[in-house]
Structures are given as structure tokens and as C-alpha cells.
Amino acid sequence: MILGLVAPFLLQAAASAAPFPEPGVDPTTAAQPAAKAPRMARLERAVRAREKALAQIYQAADARAEEIGEEMARLAALGYTGELADLTHVLPLPVASYYLSAGYGETGPHWATIHTGLDMVAPLGTTLTAIGDGTITSVGDAGPYGLRTVLTLGDGTEVWYCHQEAAVVDSGATVEVGQPIGVLGSTGNSTGPHLHLEIRPDGGSHVDPVAWFQALGLQP
Ligand SMILES: [Zn+2]
Known part of the structure; x- marks a missing residue:
């Protein structure tokens, strides 16, 4: 008689010790964010690397444009105002x-x-x-x-x-x-x-x- 009363209690206690998911989390999808995260992180890293490479390219282009501007100013001082690609002669003095x-x-x-x-x-x-x-x-x-x-x-x-x-x-x-x-x-x-x-x-x-x-x- 006593056993008959205790047994359901023990079953319930054993069941509550099992690793139940957090309340409100669907156990069928709970694992998915954890699987996605590394892939997203990889993609974000790749995007950041590409942005950094692009920034370096723009920086190099800016530096080159500045060099060309300086060279054209120097040549203009020497009397040449044409395109750099057509340059053949300048004056000997500014x-x-x-x-x-x-x-x-x-x-x-x-x-x-x-x-x-x-x-x-x-x-x-x-x-x-x-x-x-x-x-x-x-x-x-x-x-x-x-x-x-x-x-x-x-x-x-x-x-x-x-x-x-x-x-x-x-x-x-x-x-x-x-x-x-x-x-x-x-x-x-x-x-x-x-x-x-x-x-x-x-x-x-x-x-x-x-x-x-x-x-x-x-x-x-
Ligand atoms: Zn002379």
C-alpha cells in the first residue's frame, strides 16, 4: 500500500533530474544557433578582411593620385601643362x-x-x-x-x-x-x-x- 503511493513520487523525482531544456526553448531547434554561429563568424571575418583590403586599395590609390598631382605641379612649374603620358620635354628652369x-x-x-x-x-x-x-x-x-x-x-x-x-x-x-x-x-x-x-x-x-x-x- 505504501509502495503503491511512493512509486509514482520516485518516478517523478527521477524524471525531474533528467536534463530538460530551458523553459520556452524548443528542443528541436535549440541546437541550431550554436551550429550557425561559427559559419556567421567566418563570413563576418571574411567581409571584414575584404573591407580592410579595399580600404588599403583606396588608400594606395589616394597616395598615387597625390603623387601624380605633385608631379604634375612640378612639371607645370617647368612649363609643361599637358598630360603626364604625353610628356617629352620641359624647360630647364622653373x-x-x-x-x-x-x-x-x-x-x-x-x-x-x-x-x-x-x-x-x-x-x-x-x-x-x-x-x-x-x-x-x-x-x-x-x-x-x-x-x-x-x-x-x-x-x-x-x-x-x-x-x-x-x-x-x-x-x-x-x-x-x-x-x-x-x-x-x-x-x-x-x-x-x-x-x-x-x-x-x-x-x-x-x-x-x-x-x-x-x-x-x-x-x-
Ligand atoms: Zn649666354
């Missing part, structure tokens, strides 16, 4: 740095015959720039021309940079348009700091540098 004192073909007490180049007056120490791609074919003292660097362009045109204070590239060096090659000075037969620039097509006779530059769309 436009704002000089004025022309003596033109090609002038005569006078300074010159034995005629003035064979273009005189560009600028402050001592102004950077002299390669006006085109080419090779430095001579660097050294050239008497009345002072310290002279000869840049031979790809088409054989010789460009003489005279009266330099210093040269910053050696003979034999390959240079690119826009590259610094010397320092403006007043060496040789010179009355003050200036660049005497000569242009000699095919290494022959000098021509008027102004007309030569104008034919290339540049205005000294």
Missing part, C-alpha cells in the same frame, strides 16, 4: 624663377661672334633640369662656358648647360625628363648667375632655343 637677359643671335661685346644660346637669369643655386630623356655625354670645365654639362637627347640633339655652379650627374649617366642635373652658377665668362643654354641638333650647329622649345609647345 618658369617663375628666371627672366631672359640675352637671346640667341644677339651681338655685343660679350660674344666673339653672335650669342650662341639663351641666357636665363635666376638665383645662384637654382636647380637645372633635364629638358628631355637622354644621356649625359660631357661634364667639365669648358673655358668661357664655365662648368658645362652636355645632355644628349634621344634624337641626338645636344643641350649645353653652361656657367654651372655644380653638376649633380656624371658623364655617362642616363637621365629622365624633369630630373635635376645641375646647379645654376656663374662660372666661366659670366657677369652674374645665369644659365647659358645651347641647343645643337645632331650635335652640330646651335639653333635658337626659343624657336626650338616653341616647336615642342613650350615657351621659355
Whole structure:
């Protein structure tokens, strides 16, 4: 009789010790969020990695755009305002740095015959720039021309940079348009700091540098 009363109680106690799910949680779906979580986490990590990679690409593009902007500003200062891809020649000095004192073909007490180049007056120490791609074919003292660097362009045109204070590239060096090659000075037969620039097509006779530059769309 007593056992008959106790037995249902014991069964109930044993049953309540079993691991029942939390109230309100459907045991048939309770396991699913736990299975989904790693997959979601993986996807989120992948998205974050992709966002980071994209941010780096944008950052690199911004940096490159800034570099191109700086390069275009530098070339504009040297008289070139076209597209970077079309660049072939620039002026030897920043436009704002000089004025022309003596033109090609002038005569006078300074010159034995005629003035064979273009005189560009600028402050001592102004950077002299390669006006085109080419090779430095001579660097050294050239008497009345002072310290002279000869840049031979790809088409054989010789460009003489005279009266330099210093040269910053050696003979034999390959240079690119826009590259610094010397320092403006007043060496040789010179009355003050200036660049005497000569242009000699095919290494022959000098021509008027102004007309030569104008034919290339540049205005000294
Ligand atoms: Zn001169």
C-alpha cells in the first residue's frame, strides 16, 4: 500500500533530474544557433578582411593620385601643362624663377661672334633640369662656358648647360625628363648667375632655343 503511493513520487523525482531544456526553448531547434554561429563568424571575418583590403586599395590609390598631382605641379612649374603620358620635354628652369637677359643671335661685346644660346637669369643655386630623356655625354670645365654639362637627347640633339655652379650627374649617366642635373652658377665668362643654354641638333650647329622649345609647345 505504501509502495503503491511512493512509486509514482520516485518516478517523478527521477524524471525531474533528467536534463530538460530551458523553459520556452524548443528542443528541436535549440541546437541550431550554436551550429550557425561559427559559419556567421567566418563570413563576418571574411567581409571584414575584404573591407580592410579595399580600404588599403583606396588608400594606395589616394597616395598615387597625390603623387601624380605633385608631379604634375612640378612639371607645370617647368612649363609643361599637358598630360603626364604625353610628356617629352620641359624647360630647364622653373618658369617663375628666371627672366631672359640675352637671346640667341644677339651681338655685343660679350660674344666673339653672335650669342650662341639663351641666357636665363635666376638665383645662384637654382636647380637645372633635364629638358628631355637622354644621356649625359660631357661634364667639365669648358673655358668661357664655365662648368658645362652636355645632355644628349634621344634624337641626338645636344643641350649645353653652361656657367654651372655644380653638376649633380656624371658623364655617362642616363637621365629622365624633369630630373635635376645641375646647379645654376656663374662660372666661366659670366657677369652674374645665369644659365647659358645651347641647343645643337645632331650635335652640330646651335639653333635658337626659343624657336626650338616653341616647336615642342613650350615657351621659355
Ligand atoms: Zn649666354
